[in-house]
Amino acid sequence: MKAIVIEKFGNPDVLVIKDVDKPEPKAGFALIRVKAFGINHAEMHMRKGEWAEWMPISGVECVGIVEACPGGEFELGTAVVALMGGLGRTINGSYAEYTNASVGNVVSLGSNEPPLPWDQLAAIPESYATAWSSLFRNLEIQKGQTLLIRGATSALGKAAVNLAVNHGVRVVGTTRNADRHQDLLTLGVEKVEQEGPDLSKRLNLRLEDKFDAVLDLIGNSVLLDSLTLVRRGGRLCLAGWLGGLAPISDFNPLLQMSGGVHFSLFRSPDFGQPAFPVSDVPIRDIVQLATDGKLNAKPTKTFSFDQIREAHRMVEEGRANGKIVVMGY
Incomplete structure (x- = not known):
């Protein structure tokens, strides 16, 4: 699969798109085909080596489609959002075609079709x-x-x-x-x-x-x-x-x-811990409010996968003025 990889610490130019092994499905996780992901300030610090935990494939959130789920927690083809649970910190994250997310940090959107365009949906999770x-x-x-x-x-x-x-x-x-x-x-x-x-x-x-x-x-x-x-x-x-x-x-x-x-x-890294379950957050209700136009949750700018460096620069330079989203490969 294609993935955006941190090969060394530094400015956005250290982010490199390359071929890596696709994650293997495993119990307790949902293998997600990433449709889009949001950019977060934490990922700027990870890229620069300023964060205690980081992985070569960054990204702490995404939206996409369940491709495999060995435990049966989610039906294949289900539209989901995923956030935290070690993504980008202790396990490879969402800057890739596919990511394995802990089932406790994945929320089903109830159908195979997302209620919003993928880029708008990706502005919501984290x-x-x-x-x-x-x-x-x-x-x-x-x-x-x-x-x-x-x-x-x-x-x-x-x-x-x-x-x-x-x-x-x-x-x-x-x-x-x-x-x-x-x-x-x-x-x-x-x-x-x-x-x-x-x-x-x-x-x-x-x-x-x-x-x-x-x-x-x-x-x-x-x-x-x-x-x-x-x-x-x-x-x-x-x-x-x-x-x-x-x-x-x-x-x-x-x-x-x-x-x-x-x-x-x-601390958002606490999401998914017993004291801070993701299920405590009414994500589907929030998505519905955005779908109904009661929340202006649209991204301020959407980039393509190969524009990841430009996306990081916009956030790092304080030009984002809201949520920046990158579409999946």
């Missing part, structure tokens, strides 16, 4: 599963509450905006790019703020105006600032590292956290 879990599990967001999403024009950020607005949440979004303010307003956010490390000082919120919840997708570089934006009893979820992977050099909760603020972390 981004929307992570966004849904962050919003409704970590943050326990409720209709009418106020939510700040830092990094709202990323693929994950836009997924969170869509889900929160659809749920009746009042959303404020941030972006570094002033040209993207209108994009967020069109999605239904009430207000857009310029992202930056001094956001809390610029907002200068009164105690009663602080947010019920903050979804921080920028990461460690603004975490301490995000903590000051949450009301007592409110929640902060850290679920992205758009600002880089550097750790916080000096974090003293006693001095830098307000009393009564709940802080949690969401």
